[in-house]
Amino acid sequence: MAAKDLPTMYGLSESDPEQKLINRAGMSASDLEQIDRIMAEMGRMRQIERRIMRSSQEFMKLNETDMRAIRKIISAKHAGRSVTPGELSQHLGISSASVTKMIDRLEAHGHVLRTKHPTDRRSQCVEVTEETHLAARDQVGRHHAKRFEAASRLSSEERDVVIKFLAGTSDAMESSLGSPLDDDAR
Numbered sequence: 001m002a003a004k005d006l007p008t009m010y011g012l013s014e015s016d017p018e019q020k021l022i023n024r025a026g027m028s029a030s031d032l033e034q035i036d037r038i039m040a041e042m043g044r045m046r047q048i049e050r051r052i053m054r055s056s057q058e059f060m061k062l063n064e065t066d067m068r069a070i071r072k073i074i075s076a077k078h079a080g081r082s083v084t085p086g087e088l089s090q091h092l093g094i095s096s097a098s099v100t101k102m103i104d105r106l107e108a109h110g111h112v113l114r115t116k117h118p119t120d121r122r123s124q125c126v127e128v129t130e131e132t133h134l135a136a137r138d139q140v141g142r143h144h145a146k147r148f149e150a151a152s153r154l155s156s157e158e159r160d161v162v163i164k165f166l167a168g169t170s171d172a173m174e175s176s177l178g179s180p181l182d183d184d185a186r
Contacts, residue, residue: 011036042169056139060132065092066106070136073112073128082118082125 012032016022024032057067072091076083089099103126106112111132117123128136151159 011039038165052140052143056136059139060111060135061109062106062111065094066102066111067140068092069102069106069126070111070128070132071140073126074133074136077128077133082115082127084117084123084125088126 012022012024012035027035053064053067057063060067060070062070069088069092072088073083076087085096085099085103088103089096092099094102103112103114107114110129113127113129115125115127117125151162154162
């Protein structure tokens, strides 16, 4: 996609025209243009991810929490582990009662099965059905494969730069969650 076709709502001139949040003093026009391009590409990627998620949810008739649960169960299966309702509750950040309702619904629609825990007779595990596993792979897995392909085309040094950028961005965004804007930035 050409730079001029990218969403501009993430650009500095649109999101912070008075420089209340980001001081751009000393930055060249080409630096600012390049950073705007990065922000626009990240925005475009988020839009595409949302479209993929909505498409997968519609195809599988699941909501976002259901999809996250299915991914957790599939990942655990690939790692040779079982998943308990308690683990799902913790992973999803929802109550055990909500997990029970979700598992009931997913089981009724043929997405998961309850099984006996392999070592704790008092506990149950949740497994994804083969049909749902295949549907998830077809709907979501193929998109992850495309990400892998894009990363595999980079050199080792380029991947290190991307890792550093993404980790730094995640850290910075996470640190902003608990810190309100100071009075000068409002």
